[in-house]
Amino acid sequence: MKKRMAVRPLDIGKGRIEMPHGSGGRATAQLVEELFLKAFDNEWLRQLNDQASFHVQGGKMVVATDGHVVSPIFFPGGDIGCLSIHGTINDVAMSGARPLYLSASFILEEGFPLIELEKIARSMAESARLAGVAIITGDTKVVEKGKADGVFITTTGIGMVPEGVRISGDRARPGDRILVSGTMGDHGIAVLSKRENLTFETAILSDTAPLHELVAEMVACAPDIHCLRDPTRGGLATTLNEIAHQSGVGMKINERSIPVKGEVASACELLGIDPLYVANEGKLVAICGEKDADSLLSVMRDHPLARDAAVIGEVVEDEHCFVQMETAFGGMRVVDWLTGEPLPRIC
Amino acid sequence: MKKRMAVRPLDIGKGRIEMPHGSGGRATAQLVEELFLKAFDNEWLRQLNDQASFHVQGGKMVVATDGHVVSPIFFPGGDIGCLSIHGTINDVAMSGARPLYLSASFILEEGFPLIELEKIARSMAESARLAGVAIITGDTKVVEKGKADGVFITTTGIGMVPEGVRISGDRARPGDRILVSGTMGDHGIAVLSKRENLTFETAILSDTAPLHELVAEMVACAPDIHCLRDPTRGGLATTLNEIAHQSGVGMKINERSIPVKGEVASACELLGIDPLYVANEGKLVAICGEKDADSLLSVMRDHPLARDAAVIGEVVEDEHCFVQMETAFGGMRVVDWLTGEPLPRIC
Numbered sequence: 001m002k003k004r005m006a007v008r009p010l011d012i013g014k015g016r017i018e019m020p021h022g023s024g025g026r027a028t029a030q031l032v033e034e035l036f037l038k039a040f041d042n043e044w045l046r047q048l049n050d051q052a053s054f055h056v057q058g059g060k061m062v063v064a065t066d067g068h069v070v071s072p073i074f075f076p077g078g079d080i081g082c083l084s085i086h087g088t089i090n091d092v093a094m095s096g097a098r099p100l101y102l103s104a105s106f107i108l109e110e111g112f113p114l115i116e117l118e119k120i121a122r123s124m125a126e127s128a129r130l131a132g133v134a135i136i137t138g139d140t141k142v143v144e145k146g147k148a149d150g151v152f153i154t155t156t157g158i159g160m161v162p163e164g165v166r167i168s169g170d171r172a173r174p175g176d177r178i179l180v181s182g183t184m185g186d187h188g189i190a191v192l193s194k195r196e197n198l199t200f201e202t203a204i205l206s207d208t209a210p211l212h213e214l215v216a217e218m219v220a221c222a223p224d225i226h227c228l229r230d231p232t233r234g235g236l237a238t239t240l241n242e243i244a245h246q247s248g249v250g251m252k253i254n255e256r257s258i259p260v261k262g263e264v265a266s267a268c269e270l271l272g273i274d275p276l277y278v279a280n281e282g283k284l285v286a287i288c289g290e291k292d293a294d295s296l297l298s299v300m301r302d303h304p305l306a307r308d309a310a311v312i313g314e315v316v317e318d319e320h321c322f323v324q325m326e327t328a329f330g331g332m333r334v335v336d337w338l339t340g341e342p343l344p345r346i347c
Numbered sequence: 348m349k350k351r352m353a354v355r356p357l358d359i360g361k362g363r364i365e366m367p368h369g370s371g372g373r374a375t376a377q378l379v380e381e382l383f384l385k386a387f388d389n390e391w392l393r394q395l396n397d398q399a400s401f402h403v404q405g406g407k408m409v410v411a412t413d414g415h416v417v418s419p420i421f422f423p424g425g426d427i428g429c430l431s432i433h434g435t436i437n438d439v440a441m442s443g444a445r446p447l448y449l450s451a452s453f454i455l456e457e458g459f460p461l462i463e464l465e466k467i468a469r470s471m472a473e474s475a476r477l478a479g480v481a482i483i484t485g486d487t488k489v490v491e492k493g494k495a496d497g498v499f500i501t502t503t504g505i506g507m508v509p510e511g512v513r514i515s516g517d518r519a520r521p522g523d524r525i526l527v528s529g530t531m532g533d534h535g536i537a538v539l540s541k542r543e544n545l546t547f548e549t550a551i552l553s554d555t556a557p558l559h560e561l562v563a564e565m566v567a568c569a570p571d572i573h574c575l576r577d578p579t580r581g582g583l584a585t586t587l588n589e590i591a592h593q594s595g596v597g598m599k600i601n602e603r604s605i606p607v608k609g610e611v612a613s614a615c616e617l618l619g620i621d622p623l624y625v626a627n628e629g630k631l632v633a634i635c636g637e638k639d640a641d642s643l644l645s646v647m648r649d650h651p652l653a654r655d656a657a658v659i660g661e662v663v664e665d666e667h668c669f670v671q672m673e674t675a676f677g678g679m680r681v682v683d684w685l686t687g688e689p690l691p692r693i694c
Contacts, residue, residue, distance in 0.1 A: 022692075024580025024626075025685025029589070048593055049516050050438040050576060051411035053508060058405035064398035065450035065503055067488045091397045103412035105501045107454070139501075141414045143692060147496040154452045154486075156412055156503035161400060169396050229397060233371025242376070246395055279371075338372025345369075345490060 010034045015114040022108070022142025031140060035114065039121035040128070044101075044136035052136035054101065060161040064091030067154040071345040073120065075194045077187075077205030078281075080153055081123030086210045086281060087232070087347060088155040089131055093212035094228045094284065096167045096219045097159030102128060104155050105139040109148040120151065131210040133157070159212075164223050171226035172247035176315040177293035179286045181214065181306035182207070183259045184236050188278035188346050189267045198270075202263045209282030214303045218286065221299040227287040230280065232347055234338040237276040239285050240323045241337045250318020253335070255328045259308045277338045279346045287315060357381045362461040369455070369489025378487060382461065386468035387475070391448075391483035399483035401448065407508040411438030414501040418692040420467065422541045424534075424552030425628075427500055428470030433557050433628060434579070434694060435504040436478055440559035441575040441631065443514045443566045444506030449475060451502050452486040456495040467498065478557040480504070506559075511570055518573035519594035523662040524640035526633045528561065528653035529554070530606045531583050535625035535693050536614045545617075549610045556629030561650045565633065568646040574634040577627065579694055581685040584623040586632050587670045588684045597665020600682070602675045606655045624685045626693045634662060 010030060020027035037045055044052040066087045073080040085102065092099040104124065108117070128135050190206040192198070211230065218225060227247075231239035236258070244251050260268075260275045268275045282305060288296055293311055300309035313325075323335040357377060367374035384392055391399040413434045420427040432449065439446040451471065455464070475482050537553040539545070558577065565572060574594075578586035583605070591598050607615075607622045615622045629652060635643055640658055647656035660672075670682040 018688075019691050020686070020688040022580075023685055023688040023690075025585050025624075025688075027686070027688070028580070029684070047515060047517070048589070049442065051409045051442050051444075053407055053409045053442055053444075056403055056405060056408045058403060060400055061403045062398045062400045063448060063450055063484055063503070063505065065452045065484055065501070066486045067452040067454050067501065069454060069488045069490050071490075095396065095398050095400055097398075097400075101410060103410055103503050105412045105414040105503075107414050107416060107499055107501075137410055137412055139413045141416045141499075141692075143416050143418075143496060146493065148499075149490060149494040152454055152488075152490075152495075152499065154412070154414065154454075154501035154503075156410075156450050156452075156501075158410065158505065168394060170394070233369075233375070238372050242395070277372075337376070338370055339367070339374070341365075341367040341370040341372075341374070343370075344366050345488075 010114060012114045012118050017108045017110055017112040017142055019110055019142055022140060028140060035118055036121055036138060039125040040135045042134045061158060062092055062095045062097045062161060063158050064088055065154065065156040066091060067152060068347060069152050069345050070191060070347050072194055073150055075206060076190045076203055078208040079120060079123050080151060081120035082127040083208050083281060083347060084153040084155045085124050085127035086208050088157040089133060089210045089212055090230045092157040092159040093215040094230055095161055096165035096215060097161040099133045099157050099159040099212050101136045102133055102155050102157045103137045104135050104153060107148055107152040108142045109150055110142060110145040112150050162219060165219055167225055167228050169227050169229060169243045169246035172243050172249050172287045172315045174249055174315050174317045175290055176226055176287050177290055177311050178251060178253060178313045179297060179309060179311050181284045181300055182308040183261045184280060185260060185264045185268060185275035185278035187281040188343050189264050191346055192343060200263055200267055204263055204267060207280055207282035209305055211284055211305060214305050217299050217303060218296060222288055222292040222296045225286055225288045228284055230284050232279050232281060235277040235279055237335045238338045244321040244323055248321060250316045250321055251313060251323045252316050253313030254326045257310050257312045259310055273342050276335060357461060359461045359465050364455045364457055364459040364489055366457055366489055369487060375487060382465055383468055383485065386472040387482045389481045391481065408505060409439055409442045409444045409508060410505050411435055412503040413438060414499060415694060416499050416692050417538060417694050418496065419541055420497055422553060423537045423550055425555040426467060426470050427498060428467035429474040430555050430628060430694060431500040431502045432471050432474035433555050435502040436480060436557045436559055437577045439504040439506040440562040441577055442508055443512035443562060444508045446480045446504050446506040446559050449480055449482045449502050449504045450484045451482050451500060454495055454499040455489045456497050457489060457492040459497050509566060512566055514572055514575050516574055516576060516590045516593035519590050519596050519634045519662045521596055521662050521664045522637055523573055523634050524637055524658050525598060525600060525660045526644060526656060526658050528631045528647055529655040530608045531627060532607060532611045532615060532622035532625035534628040535690050536611050538693055539690060547610055547614055551610055551614060554627055554629035556652050558631055558652060561652050564646050564650060565643060569635055569639040569643045572633055572635045575631055577631050579626050579628060582624040582626055584682045585685045591668040591670055595668060597663045597668055598660060598670045599663050600660030601673045604657050604659045606657055620689050623682060
């Protein structure tokens with residue numbers, strides 16, 4: 001590609017997003033080249049076409065998409081950039097697929113500082129690089145000041161599912177075991193603490209992380225895993241209810257076996273919220289046949305992202321599709337869907 | 348899938364988007380089931396997983412993504428819904444690919460009327476159905492009132508490129524012919540007329556349309572088409588400059604041969620803007636070898652979406668990559684990139 005005619009380079013340090021950055025004209029091209037392309041640089045983006053092309057093998061493919069509107073955009077343990085990469089990689093991976101490529105679409109508010117946008121783009125690039133997934137195409141729109149909230153990022157990912165893997169939310173069967181990969185509620189509490197300016201004795205960091213490598217090891221160990229899902233918005237409680245309804249089964253879980261960090265439990269108590277309803281961004285729920293549970297748990301615990309993995313309960317017959325929990329005090333209670341919205345804009 | 352426990356159905360007529368619709372909990376599930384799933388209904392969405400899976404043949408695949416922030420969301424000849432389908436189908440098709448599947452991600456502003464959201468979802472569903480492309484996965488986020496502008500929709504599309512087709516913006520060569528598929532500027536002027544409450548003698552309608560079937564016929568006729576691009580934001584002028592720079596060539600076009608509707612030309616004169624910089628949403632630019640130009644033009648004119656197709660100029664050697672135009676008065680002028688932003692939020 002020829003270099004464009006000389007124009008003053010973007011002033012990343014002091015510049016801000018202006019309406020012409022969304023015009024599709026020279027200013028858009030400059031923003032793409034000097035900020036996004038510089039951060040994401042790869043052979044596909046460099047083609048500068050309105051779409052990216054690549055070769056695929058035949059087989060079972062998955063697509064997942066996620067809009068990211070988290071507030072604040074920088075939070076303990078992460079930012080909207082890495083979150084937008086991990087969130088979509090994880091949605092792809094929860095089918096058992098190996099994520100291959102991502103697209104990224106930005107909606108920017110006029111006046112947004114370029115220095116923050118660059119920081120976000122670098123965070124996306126670094127997360128994608130570490131995960132071995134390329135951001136191959138994108139889009140940039142700009143809306144007037146007051147018509148958005150800084151930056152919204154929608155990422156879409158594709159991946160290929162290994163032969164024989166058939167993971168779906170409708171495959172939970174009575175007798176199956178329910179596993180989680182680690183502590184619940186870290187992400188939601190990290191975001192909330194920043195938003196509410198809360199300080200805790202120990203800093204609570206978001207658990208945002210890409211789970212596809214963990215999933216690859218789990219699938220290699222137990223190709224017949226029935227369900228995988230990352231308990232993001234709505235938390236563990238909502239994810240279990242979703243799967244129960246999709247599969248037409250009930251679930252019995254045990255509160256004592258659900259890993260929750262002490263500081264997260266304390267923060268939840270302080271804030272009057274239940275960690276089972278708090279979002280996670282680097283954890284998964286797995287449901288598998290009883291015969292696979294032990295080996296799966298062992299593979300999970302060997303992985304750095306699932307050291308605290310635990311079996312938290314089992315699938316039961318229940319025409320009402322209730323998720324019931326034996327509480328720490330030995331009683332039973334129904335764990336309902338999240339209703340209302342205690343934690344808006346958590347991802 | 349089992350039916351969820353009975354809850355009051357959404358009041359589409361009078362209801363509005365509330366923060367819990369973005370919680371990921373019960374309200375989100377209800378919005379998805381009663382509004383989106385009802386409109387888009389298909390076997391993939393019905394699985395209600397966080398990703399959609401399908402079988403692909405091996406080969407060359409393309410991905411394109413586009414955020415849609417058009418204002419107003421309903422405009423003469425279309426709305427943000429059909430635009431979000433056509434825009435991404437067209438970006439996929441401009442590689443010569445047959446579009447297969449779409450994802451749709453919504454960012455909704457608290458207070459947005461459900462009746463308008465349903466109208467938009469139906470418009471998307473109808474456009475996708477007519478185009479033979481399924482919306483197979485999606486996402487819904489909600490932000491507080493004043494943090495977005497009604498609704499933003501990001502769609503991502505995938506498609507497969509037929510064997511032997513190798514269309515790219517860097518393949519224009521001196522001697523190539525430059526064709527457009529029809530009149531320029533209709534979409535931008537339609538949106539602007541609604542926004543500014545302008546009335547013209549003849550209503551100017553957006554040209555929003557899916558171009559993949561036209562492209563399929565063009566590719567079948569001339570598999571060696573060099574470049575295809577839809578001149579959306581920034582208009583024809585910007586698209587030609589982009590391709591000139593990608594290919595390292597110049598272009599000479601003839602103003603008299605560029606089709607512009609009389610009423611669009613008048614509106615542009617009134618508004619002091621140049622139709623060459625105004626967005627189109629149902630038109631394409633094609634660049635092909637001289638030998639293919641006549642047959643390609645003839646195939647295009649036989650298609651209902653390209654009746655007014657025309658050869659508007661040719662590719663020339665030029666190390667400065669200038670796009671030059673012979674004006675209606677016989678002079679020559681350089682047609683530069685769009686600079687500034689005369690028409691914000693046109694798509």
